Amino acid sequence: METQRLGKPDQLGQLDKVEYEIFSHRLFNIVEEGRIAMGHVSASPVVVEGGETLCAFYTPEGEGFLTGAGILLHVTGAADFVKRTLDWYRDDPGICDGDQFLWNDPYVGGQHTQDNIIVKPIFYQGDLVAWVGSFMHTHETGAIDPTGTCPRATEVFHEGIRSFGLKIMDGGRFRQDIFNTVTLNTRDPDLVGLDHKAKIAGNNVCARLFLELVDRYGLDFVKTAMRKMIDDGEKMARERLRKLPDGTWHSQLYGDSSGLEQRPFKVVCTVTKKGEEIIFDYTGTAEQNPGSLNAALPATKGRLFCVLMSQLFWGLPWNEGTVRPMRLIAPEGTVVNARFPAAVSNAAIGMGGLLGEVAHECIAKMLHAAGGEFLEDAVSSYSGSAQHAYWYGINQAGKRFVGTVLDTFSRGFGATPFRDGVDTGGNVIAPAGSIADVEMFELKYPIMYLFRQHARDSGGPGRFRGGVGGEAAYMMFGGRNVTMGAYGCGLQTAVSYGLFGGYPAPPSRTFAVMASLLKERMAGGWVPASAEELASMGGSKKELAANQPEFAVGDYDVVFNKWLGGGGYGDPLTRDPEAVARDLQDRAVSRQAAEGVYGVVLDAEGHPDLAATARRREEIRAERLRLGRIWENAGTELP
Amino acid sequence: MPEPNFREELRIHDQLAADWHGDRVIRCRQCGHAFGSLFQNYKERALLRVRKPWEYLPDRRPGEFVEYWEFYCPGCGVLLAVDPMGPGDRKPTWDIRIASPPEE
Numbered sequence: 001m002e003t004q005r006l007g008k009p010d011q012l013g014q015l016d017k018v019e020y021e022i023f024s025h026r027l028f029n030i031v032e033e034g035r036i037a038m039g040h041v042s043a044s045p046v047v048v049e050g051g052e053t054l055c056a057f058y059t060p061e062g063e064g065f066l067t068g069a070g071i072l073l074h075v076t077g078a079a080d081f082v083k084r085t086l087d088w089y090r091d092d093p094g095i096c097d098g099d100q101f102l103w104n105d106p107y108v109g110g111q112h113t114q115d116n117i118i119v120k121p122i123f124y125q126g127d128l129v130a131w132v133g134s135f136m137h138t139h140e141t142g143a144i145d146p147t148g149t150c151p152r153a154t155e156v157f158h159e160g161i162r163s164f165g166l167k168i169m170d171g172g173r174f175r176q177d178i179f180n181t182v183t184l185n186t187r188d189p190d191l192v193g194l195d196h197k198a199k200i201a202g203n204n205v206c207a208r209l210f211l212e213l214v215d216r217y218g219l220d221f222v223k224t225a226m227r228k229m230i231d232d233g234e235k236m237a238r239e240r241l242r243k244l245p246d247g248t249w250h251s252q253l254y255g256d257s258s259g260l261e262q263r264p265f266k267v268v269c270t271v272t273k274k275g276e277e278i279i280f281d282y283t284g285t286a287e288q289n290p291g292s293l294n295a296a297l298p299a300t301k302g303r304l305f306c307v308l309m310s311q312l313f314w315g316l317p318w319n320e321g322t323v324r325p326m327r328l329i330a331p332e333g334t335v336v337n338a339r340f341p342a343a344v345s346n347a348a349i350g351m352g353g354l355l356g357e358v359a360h361e362c363i364a365k366m367l368h369a370a371g372g373e374f375l376e377d378a379v380s381s382y383s384g385s386a387q388h389a390y391w392y393g394i395n396q397a398g399k400r401f402v403g404t405v406l407d408t409f410s411r412g413f414g415a416t417p418f419r420d421g422v423d424t425g426g427n428v429i430a431p432a433g434s435i436a437d438v439e440m441f442e443l444k445y446p447i448m449y450l451f452r453q454h455a456r457d458s459g460g461p462g463r464f465r466g467g468v469g470g471e472a473a474y475m476m477f478g479g480r481n482v483t484m485g486a487y488g489c490g491l492q493t494a495v496s497y498g499l500f501g502g503y504p505a506p507p508s509r510t511f512a513v514m515a516s517l518l519k520e521r522m523a524g525g526w527v528p529a530s531a532e533e534l535a536s537m538g539g540s541k542k543e544l545a546a547n548q549p550e551f552a553v554g555d556y557d558v559v560f561n562k563w564l565g566g567g568g569y570g571d572p573l574t575r576d577p578e579a580v581a582r583d584l585q586d587r588a589v590s591r592q593a594a595e596g597v598y599g600v601v602l603d604a605e606g607h608p609d610l611a612a613t614a615r616r617r618e619e620i621r622a623e624r625l626r627l628g629r630i631w632e633n634a635g636t637e638l639p
Numbered sequence: 640m641p642e643p644n645f646r647e648e649l650r651i652h653d654q655l656a657a658d659w660h661g662d663r664v665i666r667c668r669q670c671g672h673a674f675g676s677l678f679q680n681y682k683e684r685a686l687l688r689v690r691k692p693w694e695y696l697p698d699r700r701p702g703e704f705v706e707y708w709e710f711y712c713p714g715c716g717v718l719l720a721v722d723p724m725g726p727g728d729r730k731p732t733w734d735i736r737i738a739s740p741p742e743e
Contacts, residue, residue: 246738264704370741492704500653501718506693571718597695621716628686628711
């Protein structure tokens with residue numbers, strides 16, 4: 001196999017600038033076409049609606065030079081799969097035209113076993129000229145617990161089948177034996193199978209269109225352009241870093257679950273920026289957990305790429321050149337660099353949010369100190385981790401199903417120095433994703449939505465408040481042998497930060513109400529519309545742990561899930577009282593929060609009394625001055 | 640609130656700034672209270688109050704694993720930071736250390 005190396009540096013200046021721009025935009029459209037093709041083949045809600053999918057191109061050596069607008073967690077992780085394919089299989093069984101390799105081991109790349117990628121070498125006139133990879137979060141892995149993010153896992157061996165570069169396409173021939181093995185070992189082989197075929201389709205679309213570009217522009221142009229894309233990414237990243245102040249910023253947050261039990265653990269990040277380089281140092285972070293609240297090193301790298309692209313390097317090329325100025329220090333044996341064979345299935349949902357938010361907070365403060373054009377990017381918490389409920393059983397059509405809540409993809413965004421955060425703004429790790437489609441969800445699963453709405457008080461208070469998250473209630477109906485569980489982080493801690501006196505968003509919450517009077521009351525035309533009304537139905541109420549092993553549920557049993565919003569910015573006592581009154585009217589804040597944390601005095605109709613508000617706020621400030629103590633004078637007794 | 644002027648002051652925080660070319664003392668932008676050197680942790684000279692988190696919520700549930708350390712300006716009482724702190728935390732985190740200002 002002859003590997004075509006990228007263009008030499010002295011060729012970079014010879015590219016026609018206009019042709020280069022057309023080429024690079026066409027290439028971006030190609031990975032978008034690949035991503036859309038995957039969405040057409042897959043039937044999995046997490047792919048079709050949640051947008052957890054991605055196509056990307058890699059150099060012949062496995063360096064990512066362009067990725068699409070899918071799930072950004074996997075840009076660096078996917079490159080690791082290409083590199084490992086080259087390392088392990090170049091000679092035996094060999095890498096040939098028409099091959100495609102299936103991977104999902106989280107210690108090689110990706111976040112957890114649910115992240116399946118198929119990488120395809122692209123050959124031109126017999127030589128390897130590039131790779132394409134199609135990535136997808138697959139909703140079921142045949143693990144100890146349904147979905148593959150496992151409340152009971154203590155080792156990665158519990159988290160489902162792991163593929164190590166299986167040649168699912170061999171010289172252009174589809175390998176039915178491999179396909180059967182990787183699908184029939186799961187609880188939902190039909191949808192998992194479509195997911196794998198979707199990735200093959202995504203690769204085929206991208207490779208065919210890439211080769212059309214090679215025909216049009218010539219191989220020398222394409223190779224030189226690939227190098228330029230990576231080099232441009234690095235150059236622009238360094239240029240942006242030079243504009244920022246040098247210094248050190250520090251953040252810490254707590255998780256609330258080891259994966260097996262509720263308990264706190266700390267994640268610490270120190271960011272040092274000097275000149276054109278930036279270091280993310282997680283020294284001081286807790287030792288790895290016995291359960292699944294851990295990240296292997298590829299997952300931590302992938303999350304940091306996402307943090308950088310969404311906050312610091314937005315607008316720059318999405319490739320590995322852009323992160324060359326970054327260095328990561330993640331001590332081995334901690335929750336951000338767990339040792340094999342630790343369970344790591346919560347790397348994306350639970351750990352990812354934690355390790356991402358501490359990095360986001362440091363960057364936000366650095367951008368604030370830069371001021372000027374960067375001030376607007378000093379954003380409070382994006383709402384890092386949520387809790388996802390899932391169900392497993394026989395659906396209304398008699399088929400086995402595994403379904404996961406996707407509404408938490410509509411998290412609230414953080415406030416900025418100039419405005420409130422976006423309510424239910426989206427999922428920062430998957431910019432092309434969306435909230436679940438209620439009708440499709442109810443069609444596939446024996447579940448009915450009772451309500452889905454913005455969640456009051458779910459954004460962090462501040463001069464500008466965090467965008468609110470949401471809440472929903474799901475009623476079982478028409479299934480058989482249905483069980484449910486949950487995974488994630490952030491019920492007894494908030495995986496969220498506030499900025500400069502703004503508060504973090506409050507934590508998530510999930511509970512089930514079983515054997516209630518709902519059936520009888522619905523027969524009378526009543527449908528609950530809030531958590532308070534769910535509590536009025538009688539029955540038994542079960543507060544779920546962050547990682548909740550399965551339990552049986554039946555028709556008319558209800559699960560309530562509230563997911564968090566964004567962090568606040570600035571002292572809430574400086575918020576415009578009229579804005580607080582609007583929040584009350586819009587159900588964004590409660591009267592108790594309006595009066596207690598914002599210090600706004602409201603009349604019976606919810607209008608602010610400005611004079612009384614000014615007095616109340618003075619009282620609160622006086623209370624702060626009276627009860628606060630200077631830390632260095634407080635000794636061991638903290639006030 | 641005064642408009643920021645980044646050419647004259649290094650605004651390390653929404654409410655705190657220092658004159659990099661002058662005495663390099665962190666001051667409150669509301670009341671002028673001095674927190675000490677730019678190279679010291681302003682939180683150690685702020686007023687600290689330890690609170691239960693989320694106590695403003697009507698549906699607050701018990702069992703939280705963290706406390707919120709709230710830091711106020713001793714001059715005017717403005718809230719400067721709300722930090723989640725766990726059982727082993729004894730010292731305010733030093734969240735902002737500027738080594739040099741951004742390029743002009």
